[in-house]
Amino acid sequence: MLEVLKKVLRKLFNNNMQVVRFALLMSFLNFVFFHYPFFKFIFENVDYKSLNGIILVISLIIAVLVVNAFVFYLVLYLSRIVGKSLLILFFILNAVSVYFINTYSTIIDESMIGNVFNTNYEEASGFFSFTLILYVILLGIIPAIYIIKTKIVKAPFKKFIATSSLALLFIILLVAANANNLLWVDKNAKQLGGLVMPWSYTVNTSRFYVHKYRSNKKEIMLPDATIKDNEKAVVVLVIGESARMQNFSLYGYGKNTNPFLSQTSNVFHFPATSYATYTTATVKCILEHANTNDLYEILPNYLYRNNVEVVWRTTNWGEPPVHIEKYQTMDSLRQHCEGEGCDYDEILLAGLKEQVLASNKNKVLIILHTSTSHGPTYSKKYPPRFEVFRPVCNSVELGECFPEELINAYDNTIVYTDYILHRIIEELEQLSEYKSTMMYVSDHGESLGEKNLYMHGVPMSIAPKEQYEIPFIVWVSDGSKELKPNEILSQHHVFHSVLNFLNIESPVYNEEMNIFK
Known part of the structure; x- marks a missing residue:
């Protein structure tokens, strides 16, 4: 034979x-x-x-x-x-x-x-x-x-x-x-x-x-902006990764995935939708002034050029070109970080308060680009002590896991996100000379087996709501700003809300896209 x-x-x-x-x-x-x-x-x-x-x-x-x-x-x-x-x-x-x-x-x-x-x-x-x-x-x-x-x-x-x-x-x-x-x-x-x-x-x-x-032939510059006062103000913009709204207990989820934020005063949450279901498009959307296919000057570049202290810290990738002095990756932040959190997104908080205090400028924007809920290895995105829900899925072949295991692993990433946001708020509360705000908005959502779909990237024309319904969470310091009775927000609200909070006047500013009173 x-x-x-x-x-x-x-x-x-x-x-x-x-x-x-x-x-x-x-x-x-x-x-x-x-x-x-x-x-x-x-x-x-x-x-x-x-x-x-x-x-x-x-x-x-x-x-x-x-x-x-x-x-x-x-x-x-x-x-x-x-x-x-x-x-x-x-x-x-x-x-x-x-x-x-x-x-x-x-x-x-x-x-x-x-x-x-x-x-x-x-x-x-x-x-x-x-x-x-x-x-x-x-x-x-x-x-x-x-x-x-x-x-x-x-x-x-x-x-x-x-x-x-x-x-x-x-x-x-x-x-x-x-x-x-x-x-x-x-x-x-x-x-x-x-x-x-x-x-x-x-x-x-x-x-x-x-x-x-x-789109990248030439970055289109925006008209110059003007800082209208000398009051000290800091905005921390946290760009989440693959965090879907429905798994946050702030939005009514049955499991307590927001134990810290739910007990924190001055925290507001709004339903929001993402522009797309993949990172490169949605991060661009969060940072640009209007919905356009052209590459306009994005928020960090624009404010940096107009004399605002801008810091970008990232454990992620996929953003448009960032032209600022203080662009900090996980490797550069690791030099000033100690403890188990340095292997996770907590590393973005290392020396954060000290960096704000060291600035010689009154207006500060800090952008933290996280990767906490990115699959398929959800169980590796948080320290072991945050494994609140068990058992968890440890396989990269998500369809082979029991649905409960997969959702547990993902929910633990939301618990860890909640802790990181709580830590940021604690740091900002110590900056008594500054009026401050934290804005958290995810780049897109995530499928966890619904309709036999996993992760994200499905075209928006056929994407399920799990991949585009996202959280938009805001914290403001006492006596700084009040929020409008916003309903459903979009990622384009970020650009104009940051300008409003820092009291920056610009010809491209759109009051309708601002979340603050």
Whole structure:
């Protein structure tokens, strides 16, 4: 039996294969290995028992096979080395992509590509698992070995032209035959495009860099601002990470996840929504003066240029370019930090009060960009003493955890967030010469298995409320400011509220977006 298998493998690898046959085979393997999520979505959203539904499903199957085969054929004919290299890369990246789609129900659209390119090593390593290795080996490495060993015979030029023309004509006829279904395809283009391999990440990577190039051509400066008084004032803006509103007991959650803030005076909380479901877009939104696709001067840069003391402290990433003197990362803060909290977001508080007192300016803005509730390793985001709710999920494959374990681990990150915010308030209360405020707003929410979705990044057009309903919590010192009877807030309220609290006059200031009286 073993000898027979060896002969079959030897014959398979040693035989010459026509380029068109090889392209069809690669398209078929690509279809079988990587398109279950694609067709799962189709069957969940199409009446596949109706005649039109049957035609649509069959047409999409043929389209995926033929279009991929056509592209593979073109590239392989032009250059077998380049074609094989691309196919190897596609199979490996497809394997990784499908792992994340199957494990976290992600969609590989442009925003998800942005998340990938703005993820650092620490966050990326949190997704490492044995299952991911299996995906890469079985669906990526083994096909890659076959691709390398197979000998491809190039077809005559006339045959290449004839084959290409027929394939192109067939694709055009297929599209024409499905004219009635084009509206459905257009309506679901984001989901379909984010699940078809390898075009989900190739096309969206191109789109990401095109839009990034356009938006970062030049930072658009805002008109100069004026500081209207010499009264000492400090704002601490805390940008939360993946904190969803519904798990804060301040908002009525059944478990006590806010034991400190619930007992603190002058704390106000408002329901809010995020601009998007991924960090790069939402942090930009929190820091900009208006909803725009252009890269305007963001809040820290603007105030720093207009003679405000600005400090940025971060354990996270994904913010727009920050042009200030005091940009402090976890590594730089660690030099002045002691204790177990230095390995977590508490490090952002090290020497915070002393830094304010050391300033020679009367107006101070401190931005703390946290990472407390970022998955999938929620149980590693807080010190052990904050593990209030047990048992907890310790796996990066969230779908393998019991729902209670996953929610417990996540709730513990909210308990830790509550403690950090309480500590900030304590520090500010000691700055008796300053009128002070703390504003906490999360970048986006988080899915914890609802509708079989995990983490975040689902396009806003189809995102569940868990991924965009966020907390907006404000504390003010005695005698400083009163708050308006705000209802639902947005992340754009931050920019104008900070200007108001620091009493800074600006042509771009919008009173309607200010939360203070």
